[in-house]
Amino acid sequence: MLRRKPMYLELKLDDIEEIESIQKDLETHKKQKEDVEGVGTSDGEGATGLSRDPKSWEQMIKDRIGYKPQPKPNNRISQFGNFEC
Template sequence: MLRRKPTRLELKLDDIEEFESVRKELEEAAAIGALGTEHKSREQLINDRIGYKPQPKAGGRTAHFGTFEF
């Protein structure tokens, strides 16, 4: 297999300015999100992102064996 020479990428002033503006917007959005009243754990954030809603497990014997009546 033939190897290509590395491609040269040039960074222009417009690209740098666009990068800086996008980075500022993201930092402002993160600051606004951090000031929210809800403080969720990492696990809760992941569950919200993927749409998983864990159901609490019921305690007692019926949780393990169902509802058998004799």
């Protein structure tokens, strides 16, 4: 295995400015996301508002995935079919 000599990386002023601009963008996106989440929870439409009522949370999930359960009949004929002796 060949060993290489360590490389010297130089940090330039342009790189520092780019890093600072990316950090500012991330902070503004984070603040916008927090503001949106705050508005949703105050109206009771956010995820925390629905977590208090498990039935509405389950209903929201079922609506999202398109699950519509059919009621099951309770008589024995429907459970085992029509087997007459």
